Structures are given as structure tokens and as C-alpha cells.
Amino acid sequence: MSQTSTYADHLVISATAIVLNKNIxxxxxxxxxxxxxxxDYIEHQLHVSYNRSILHYESVFSLDGNTMANKYTNNDTIMGYITNVSNENKKKKYFVKFTMLVENDQIIDGWVFNGVGGILSTPLGIALHNSLNNKTGLKLWGSLENNNGTSTFRMQSWSKHQVVNPNFYLQTTVNNITSIKDALQGNDFNTIRVSVIDIRASENYTAQGIPRTSTFVLIGDETATCYLLATDLSTDLLQVEKSYDITKTRKKFYNDSYVLSTTIDTRISQSNIIVTPNVDDVATIINMNLNDTKTITTTINEVGEIRRLYNCTTCQGDLNQVQNAAALLYCEKCHRHILKSNLVLHITTTIVL
Incomplete structure (x- = not known):
């Protein structure tokens, strides 16, 4: 970047921000x-302007000497205990969902967003997991919205956070327990209290470029036994012959049988109440086919138009060629230029079977 006529694309600016420890x-x-x-601190900012006509960045100064720090409406705070942290997911942006228990037993749904992956490995992601695992208090800065009695909190992966001691204690009692038998018959989300009978080996797969795992756990209570399909189950979170409270489970049809599955909002905690499972039907459950791999034989009748596209690394939108600059591409949504050599060409087509 110190050389004249050198292009600085989004990756170079991102690297510069990290090296300078500034939000650009x-x-x-x-x-x-x-x-x-x-x-990690929103007020640490460096401002530049971008002139699209000459593809050039220039420094920006305040004429009146006032600070230019943009607060991005992250002035709201919440304080309490983290009760659930999801795995990283992706739609237009990468995100992690969490829930926080605040004073007066109020539950707040929270979202952490970032343009790139790795949210859970940031200081904020580590703090969320520490609060969940160690039952310690946390104070977060972001944007709080209240709609019809439901509170939603949004923040970025670099938003400010602080470990605190709230003036109330985390209650571990789980109410409204549903039996396995009733959970398998209804269509609602349920909280179950079960004993772990067996844990199968996890299987790895990839969804939207994110590595995931699926694990079948044989569980039971006083009414029945069944398999729980757990997504991204943490190592050593469950142990055989231990009892657990598992929230936000739902019924799932799997290979002509019903099982229970975790969701993005599921929280698993060890129960102080010992559950003795009814194993009358355990032999039938154990023999259930857990292999979801299917083989089909088909014929390709038609192949559609082959499309060759470059996608923006931030918004995943299509990139356009820049006139008189063969090495550059431009994103209309993000309003930025990207070097073609830094991207992967995606080739797609449609086939009729």
C-alpha cells in the first residue's frame, strides 16, 4: 500500500484494520x-473516504476538531446470565444466537453478527460460553428492541462486553417438564428431563460451508425411551447414566420413526433429580435404522445453461466486471472493488432428472 498505483481491496483494508487495531x-x-x-471497542475508529471514479481511498479529518467516532446506536446495555449459545450459522451474514436471563426472570433473545466467520473464537464469543458454562454474569453493549413484550438484543462480534456480578442469582430449576411419551405425540417445543442410556459416535458434515456434527443419544424417562438427535453436541457435555434437563426439543420424523431433536435454542444442563428410565421398549429403539444415506438410480435428460459467477465474500451477491480493469470486480450491494485473483469462481448449472 505504500507504493503508488497499488490497489487496496477489501481484504487489504480488513488486514490493515487488524494490524492497526482500529475499526475503519x-x-x-x-x-x-x-x-x-x-x-473490540467500537469507539476505536479510523475514517477514510472512497472515490469510486478514480478507485482511490483518502484520509478524512474533522474540520471543527470534534470526534468522528460513530456509535452505531450501540448504546443499550443488558446484564445477566447467558442461558444458551447457539453454534455459528449463516444467512446473509454469519451470526450466533444466545439467550440471557436478566432480573425479574425476563428472557432476552440476543444475536451476534459478523461479516466473516469465527464469532465464537472472538473475545465476545469466548465470554458468552464462559458465562454459560460457569454461570457467571455478563454485561453487553448493543441495540435493544422491545416489541409486544418480547425483547431482542443485537450486537456485533467486536461490541463491548464485561464480566459482572449481577444482584440476583441464576435459578437452575426447570419448570413445565414434558415426558418423552408426550413429546413424541405433540408438535410443540418441549423441555424434557431424561437419563442418558447410550451415546453413539458423532458424524461430521458441512452445511453452508460450516463444519457440523450430528449425534444420536439414547435417552429415557419413566414413560419411554427414544433417540435424541443432537446437532453440534459439545464433547463430554453428556455422560451415560446421568440425568439432564434439555429445553426446546422437538419431534422429528426419521426413517419411518419419530425421534426427538435439539434446536438452535436448546439448552442442556445436568439435573439434580435422578431419572430412572423405563426400558421396556429399549430393544426396539436400539434396532432402529439410524443411517439416513440413500442411493437412487436416475437418468439425466437435460443439462441447462452453465453459469460462471464470482460472489462477494461479504454479502454473497453477484460481482460485476469493471470496465477497463480486467483484474477487478465490483459489488453493487457493498459498493466496493475486489481483486478477481482473491475469489473462487463458482460454476453452476441445472439438470433435469
Whole structure:
């Protein structure tokens, strides 16, 4: 970047933000400023302008000497105990969902967003898991919305957070326990209290580029036994012959039988109440076919048009060729240029079977 006529694409600016430990704010005429994270503290900012006509970045200064730090409406705070942390998922952006128990037993649904993966390995992601596992208090800064009695909290992976001691204690008692028999007959989300009978080996797979695992756990209570299909089960979270409270489970049809499965909101905690499972039907459950791999034989009748596309690494939208610059591509949504050599060409087509 110190050399004249050297292109600095989004990856270079991101690397610069990390090296300088600054959040770089890119301004462009008639456009919303873009924040490129490089610091865990939102007020640590460096501002530049982007001139699209000459493909050039320039420094920005405040004429009146006032601070230019953009707060991004992250002025709200919540404080309490983290009761659930999901795995990382992706739609337009990468996100992690969590729930926090605050004073007066109020539950707040929270979301952490980032343009790139690895949220759970950031200081904030580690703090969320520490609060969940160690039952310690946490204070978070972000944007809080209240709609019809439901509270939603949104923050970025670099948002401010702090370990605290709330003035109330985390209650571990779980109410409204549903039996396995009733959970398998209904269609609602249920909280179950079960004993773990057996844990099968986990299977690895990839969904939307994110490594995932699925694990079948044989569980039982006083009414029945069944398999629990657990997604991304943490190592050593469950132990055989131990009792657990498992929230937000749902019924799932699997290979002509019903099982229970975890969801993104599921929380698993060890129960102080010992559950003695009814194993009358355990032999039938054990013989259930857990292999979901199917083989089909078919004929390809038609192959459609082959499309060759480059996708933006931030919004996943299509990129357009820049006139008179064969090495550059431009994203209309993010309003930024990207070097073609830094991207993977995606080739797609449609076939009729």
C-alpha cells in the first residue's frame, strides 16, 4: 500500500484494520458508511473516504476538531446470565444466537453478527460460553428492541462486553417438564428431563460451508425411551447414566420413526433429580435404522445453461466486471472493488432428472 498505483481491496483494508487495531469506517458520497472491524471497542475508529471514479481511498479529518467516532446506536446495555449459545450459522451474514436471563426472570433473545466467520473464537464469543458454562454474569453493549413484550438484543462480534456480578442469582430449576411419551405425540417445543442410556459416535458434515456434527443419544424417562438427535453436541457435555434437563426439543420424523431433536435454542444442563428410565421398549429403539444415506438410480435428460459467477465474500451477491480493469470486480450491494485473483469462481448449472 505504500507504493503508488497499488490497489487496496477489501481484504487489504480488513488486514490493515487488524494490524492497526482500529475499526475503519469507509465513507462514500451518497452512501451509508461501511464499518470494517479491527478492534473490540467500537469507539476505536479510523475514517477514510472512497472515490469510486478514480478507485482511490483518502484520509478524512474533522474540520471543527470534534470526534468522528460513530456509535452505531450501540448504546443499550443488558446484564445477566447467558442461558444458551447457539453454534455459528449463516444467512446473509454469519451470526450466533444466545439467550440471557436478566432480573425479574425476563428472557432476552440476543444475536451476534459478523461479516466473516469465527464469532465464537472472538473475545465476545469466548465470554458468552464462559458465562454459560460457569454461570457467571455478563454485561453487553448493543441495540435493544422491545416489541409486544418480547425483547431482542443485537450486537456485533467486536461490541463491548464485561464480566459482572449481577444482584440476583441464576435459578437452575426447570419448570413445565414434558415426558418423552408426550413429546413424541405433540408438535410443540418441549423441555424434557431424561437419563442418558447410550451415546453413539458423532458424524461430521458441512452445511453452508460450516463444519457440523450430528449425534444420536439414547435417552429415557419413566414413560419411554427414544433417540435424541443432537446437532453440534459439545464433547463430554453428556455422560451415560446421568440425568439432564434439555429445553426446546422437538419431534422429528426419521426413517419411518419419530425421534426427538435439539434446536438452535436448546439448552442442556445436568439435573439434580435422578431419572430412572423405563426400558421396556429399549430393544426396539436400539434396532432402529439410524443411517439416513440413500442411493437412487436416475437418468439425466437435460443439462441447462452453465453459469460462471464470482460472489462477494461479504454479502454473497453477484460481482460485476469493471470496465477497463480486467483484474477487478465490483459489488453493487457493498459498493466496493475486489481483486478477481482473491475469489473462487463458482460454476453452476441445472439438470433435469
Amino acid at each position: 469506517i469507509v465513507h462514500q458520497l451518497a452512501k451509508i458508511p461501511i464499518l470494517i472491524p479491527g478492534s
